[in-house]
Amino acid sequence: MEPLLSVRDLRVRFGAVTAVDGVSFDVLPGETVAVVGESGSGKSVTMQAVMGLLPRGAEVTGSIVYDGRDLLARPLAETRKLCGTELAMIFQDPLSSLNPVFRVGRQIAESLVRRRGASRKERRAHAVELMRRVGIPDPERRVDEFPHQFSGGMRQRAMIAMALSLGPRLLIADEPTTALDVTVQAQIMRLLADLRRETGMGLALITHDLGVVAGVADRVVLMYAGRVVETGTTREVYDHRAHPYTEGLLASVPDDGGRADRLVPIPGQPPNPLRPPGGCPFHPRCRYVVDDCRTDAPVLVELAGRPADHRAACHRPEAVGA
């Protein structure tokens, strides 16, 4: 199957800082791909590059091919035209992502009005229908309310409604549950999974929480210090983790067994982006470190005896999980 989105060797630099360093991954039509990493791993910057949302002054190289079109080879205005209609995005904090001074319904229907020239009446009906679809109760009344009158979960539902407005084929969700209560997190994840199934759109889920990933993602892309360190189908990566960072992340996720196992944190801190360590960026925190790791940055390669789409960037993948 042709990938819907294909990112190849993407590099994003802000002055002296390299935020994304040679990232490649694909999203197939209708597929859910989770991009997982700590803050500063470059996962959000990668998706901002896809949406053309990077601040001025960012240097971007590589290629971002959406549906056969290389977005980086075309003017930004062209990418913007795809945003909303083909690609849509929801963000981490639904309160600050909604304009506080406009009614929720107006914001949900804004794309329809400005890009399809919908009338006032159509606008309202459209917003109410979308709000109903994302499970906002009493949409006829709430369509006229302001964001501050919504709860956190309802705000994120409104954001999702807004993103669905023009029927995109790829939804990028940047930490959509991070700012929400735990009980609400599960509802939002279920809603996203249901909507993906109903619409057949692709879903790129950015998260730092591997626990969120397990139930929804077909494939995972793990990022560390601006690079992809491991990627593969979710099942495969969980069962046959091949990078010490993946192992560390999985050890720091509470077990679903509910047993009071001790959580094991990854020692140390993510690298300072101004002075990244030489060799493998993870080596200062790695328990399997050998001399090669300090000098040679490992590349993302297939693993002996594993499916071809399972790749890891590690000199000693066989040591992990052994």
Next chain:
Amino acid sequence: MLAYLVRRLAYSVFVLWGAVTIVFVVLRVVPGDPALVILGPDADRAQVAQLRHSMGLDQSLPVQYGHYLLDVAQLHFGTSVRLGGDAMGQILLRLPATAELALAAVVFAVTVGIGLGVAAAARPNSWLDRLISVFTLVIQSTPTFWAGLVLLLVFARQLRVLPSEGAHGWQNVVLPAVTLGLGFLAMVTRLTRSGLLEISHEPYLSTVRAKGLSERVVIFPHAMRNALIPVVTVIGLYLGSVLGGTVVIETVFSWPGAGRLIADSISYRDYNVVQAGVILIAALFVVVNLVVDLLYGLIDPRVRLGGDR
């Protein structure tokens, strides 16, 4: 909402009483005797004394103040000793000209100010941004009457493109309105710029971009509506000084408005007209501020006044 309005009205009465009292005290503290001004330097003592008596000026200040407060409370502002007729009537007669001038000044300041502010904020620290910031700084440090004289010299005397005085057509309002609005313009420019920059990194603007809408839509209406909140607040406060500024501007440009009448009445010691004028300006100021505060709730739904949520 109703409770809020009642509270505001009570507060307004207090403000008006303050204005009424201050103008009363100031007029009586400054040297000069209205009776003497009216009768001229040749009048004899007996005549002056008689006129003072008929005007009530021979009574003690507290008694005069008491009579004055009672009159004002009944909306009696006395007669103009210079022009004859009702003092407030004289002011109201000239109020439309002043309103025209003030409105023109505000429209000029707000439209040009917002335009300059947007231009400056679009590229912070660019040469254009720096130029605008120097321009606003110079304007804010320039006394209004001096700016008015310079504009007169340049546009009316040297270039001869605009008339220097009178109030006959739209050309006449340009110079006085620009002069009156300059300080306000600088303030609106700076507030718009800083307001826009402050919110330029707000995630809700990214949301608009993620919808694929243009930068123009990002600024109008999404960023502007939020950046304007502080601007609207200041417009209310500043309108007071615009109204006060008309006194100077109308004199410089010979504009036949209430401001010039107040200025002239001060030199003639025409107490009643000055008092009526100041009270009217204070009342307008109070009303405008109330309107602005109500408007504020309209612009920012999070502060619906006395609201239920």
